[in-house]
Structure formats: structure tokens, C-alpha cells
Amino acid sequence: MNDRLRSPISRARGLGSAKSGTAHFWAQRLTALALAPLLIWFIASIVGLVGAGHAEVAAWIAIPLNSVLFITMTAVLFWHSMLGMQVIVEDYLHENWVKLAVLITLKFAHVLLAVTAVYAVLRINLGSQ
Amino acid sequence: MTQSQRPLSPHLQIYRWELTMALSILQRITGVALLLGLLLLVIWLLSVAAGPARLESLNEFLTGPVGIAMLLVWTFAVYLHLGNGLRHLFWDIGWGFSLNTARRSGWAVVVFTLFATAVTWWCALGGTG
Numbered sequence: 001m002n003d004r005l006r007s008p009i010s011r012a013r014g015l016g017s018a019k020s021g022t023a024h025f026w027a028q029r030l031t032a033l034a035l036a037p038l039l040i041w042f043i044a045s046i047v048g049l050v051g052a053g054h055a056e057v058a059a060w061i062a063i064p065l066n067s068v069l070f071i072t073m074t075a076v077l078f079w080h081s082m083l084g085m086q087v088i089v090e091d092y093l094h095e096n097w098v099k100l101a102v103l104i105t106l107k108f109a110h111v112l113l114a115v116t117a118v119y120a121v122l123r124i125n126l127g128s129q
Numbered sequence: 130m131t132q133s134q135r136p137l138s139p140h141l142q143i144y145r146w147e148l149t150m151a152l153s154i155l156q157r158i159t160g161v162a163l164l165l166g167l168l169l170l171v172i173w174l175l176s177v178a179a180g181p182a183r184l185e186s187l188n189e190f191l192t193g194p195v196g197i198a199m200l201l202v203w204t205f206a207v208y209l210h211l212g213n214g215l216r217h218l219f220w221d222i223g224w225g226f227s228l229n230t231a232r233r234s235g236w237a238v239v240v241f242t243l244f245a246t247a248v249t250w251w252c253a254l255g256g257t258g
Contacts, residue, residue, distance in 0.1 A: 029221060032214050039211060043204075047253045054181035061177065077167055084160045113171050120174035 024083060031080035038073040061124045071118050078114040082107060148235040149228075156213045159206040166203045201250070208245040212238040 045066070049057055060066060085106050093099040144150075176183040190196045216234050219225050225234050 029218060032218060036211065036215065039207065043207070043249060047249060050253045050255075054177065054184045057177055057184065074170070081160070081164050081167060084157075085164065088157060088161070113167070117171045117174055120171070120178040123178040124174075 024086070028080065028083045031076050031083065034076050035073070035080060038069065038076065041069060042073055058124050061121060067121050067125055071121050074117040074121075075114055078110045078117075082110045085110075147232075148239075149231050152209075152213050152216075152235050152238060155209060156217075159210040159213075162202065162206045163210060166199075166206070169199070169203075201246075204249055205242060205246050208242040208249075209238065212241045212245075 049060060061070065086103060089099060089102050089106065093102060173187060176187040191200065216238055225231060
């Protein structure tokens, strides 16, 4: 069905339509909405942990609700960030392969960092050292 | 497809700066800055997972002049991005587009950012928050 709506040059280029623009827009708004309360929770909690020693910090993170919220917040943060960075890269980089390389690198970095954060929270839960 | 080498007409040097313009580009700039802050967050999580010694050295950095400066900028960036983000969400549902309203909501974002940053730091530095 998409082919009927494609211009000849887009067919020649073979890159297809943007297709998922609406999904991007919606995901950006949804993650933003989720981050509003999550960030309030996070900042309030961190302020409460100022001056706390390692044991207290680890114990706080290990509380189930805190771990769940932390992992959720981090995942949503990286998702939201990737959506935003994609827009930024697409705005300023127009050479196809450069744009693609930067976007892929950013995406991989985001995924790796998100997984690292989840790993760290799990590690804290299982007790360090 | 590379960018053409033809000259652009001047824009930033000519156009009168408005709050709306400033907040728009600041939304992008704070977004990128917050991504760097995310990096710090992951490092912090890893430090907690690694044990008291690692957390201690990270805290030494964070309570030093560079660390405090970074955290201050980060707090400011979070609230600006969050406040302006909410302003964007209102626009998404169609509210607030008239220039006067956009200016007023823009000022509200600035006031909120300064206020929230101040309150957060006051609490963090030992207020009865």
C-alpha cells in the first residue's frame, strides 16, 4: 500500500518513507509524561540521600519499589534521550553515511548504558563484593 | 546528498532574540547536557555496586568544586527541560499557542526553574526539606 504513495525519486533511492514518524512523536511524549513523576521521585530521593554512607545508599536502592522505579526511570530516560538525539542528529547531519553512523553509534551506546544501569541496580540488590 | 555551498542569509546576527527562541534552543541544549548527566548517573550506580571505596572517591569528586558546579548545572538543566517539556505537552494538546501566552508560559518556566533549583539545593545543603 505504501508504494502507491511513494514518489518516483523515493523509490529510486530505495530508502522508503519515514514511516514511523508518528510513533516517534508519540513515544517522545509518552516517555516525557512518564519522566515527570519519575524525576520528581528521583530528585527528592537523592536529596534525602545527601551525606549518606555506602551502606545506607545501597540499602535504599535495594528496597524493591526503589529498584523498580530506578530501573524504570533509567530505561525510560535512555529511550527518551535516544528519541531526542535522533532528532538532533537528523537536523544537523545530512550526509547519509555520516548520519547513519552517528545514529547507530548513539543507539548502541544508549542500549549499552541502559543495560549497564540495570546490571548495577541488580548487582546492588544481590549485595556487592 | 551533501549540503550546497551557497551562502545563507544572516539570521542569528539579525533577528531580535525572544524568550521563546531562547527556550527552544535551551530545550535542546539541556537535553544533550542531561544525557551527559545520565552518564554520571550510570557511573554513580556502578560505584554503589562496586562498594564503599569506589563510592567514596566518586563522592569526593562530586563534593569538590567541579562536581558541585556540574551538579548545579545539571539541576538547572533538569528543571528547565522538565518545565519547558511540560509547556511542550500543553502545546501538543493545542493550548497556549498565541504569542502572548507563549511568552508568559515561557517566563513561568524560567521562574519555575530558578525556584525549583534553589529549593532543591537548599534542601540538599541541609535545610529542613
